[in-house]
Amino acid sequence: MSRFRTVLVALAVVVLGGSVQAADEAAEIRTFLEAYDRAFVAKDLDRLATFYHPDVSIFEGGGINRGWADYRNGHLGPELAEFEGLEVAHRDVTPTPLGSGGRAAYVTSEYHLKARVKDREIDAAGLETLVLVRDDKGAWKIRHSHTSSRRRPPAGLAPGK
Numbered sequence: 001m002s003r004f005r006t007v008l009v010a011l012a013v014v015v016l017g018g019s020v021q022a023a024d025e026a027a028e029i030r031t032f033l034e035a036y037d038r039a040f041v042a043k044d045l046d047r048l049a050t051f052y053h054p055d056v057s058i059f060e061g062g063g064i065n066r067g068w069a070d071y072r073n074g075h076l077g078p079e080l081a082e083f084e085g086l087e088v089a090h091r092d093v094t095p096t097p098l099g100s101g102g103r104a105a106y107v108t109s110e111y112h113l114k115a116r117v118k119d120r121e122i123d124a125a126g127l128e129t130l131v132l133v134r135d136d137k138g139a140w141k142i143r144h145s146h147t148s149s150r151r152r153p154p155a156g157l158a159p160g161k
């Protein structure tokens with residue numbers, strides 16, 4: 001085999017191997033978010049803790065939470081306690097690896113949340129960006145989350161009216 005052909009074959013192996021690894025990583029991240037959604041709907045704070053880095057930063061609704069304990073105690077825990085009939089899902093999940101080595105990624109997605117709080121119905125959708133890092137055991141952890149929401153128009157009312 002000529003030297004050119006050898007280099008070409010080696011390059012193809014590296015490129016295709018990287019594509020397979022990226023596809024596997026994307027599937028793993030989608031599975032991670034599906035498990036997160038199940039824990040969220042179950043309102044299981046202990047299980048939700050396993051998804052977050054201890055020093056996570058959360059940007060949501062114009063506010064900032066710093067660290068899992070702050071987010072759990074000052075935001076997420078009280079919010080989940082009020083929700084009834086909770087539904088949540090991520091759609092259009094797009095993972096993007098950061099650097100080489102598969103240790104970090106960012107994820108963009110659209111989220112949908114429905115719930116009842118007392119007599120008020122919540123039907124919200126929004127955009128989310130997550131920064132994920134792997135811990136020492138190789139598990140993904142949310143290191144940063146930034147969400148923006150938009151209220152859905154009441155039934156029968158077209159957007160923008």
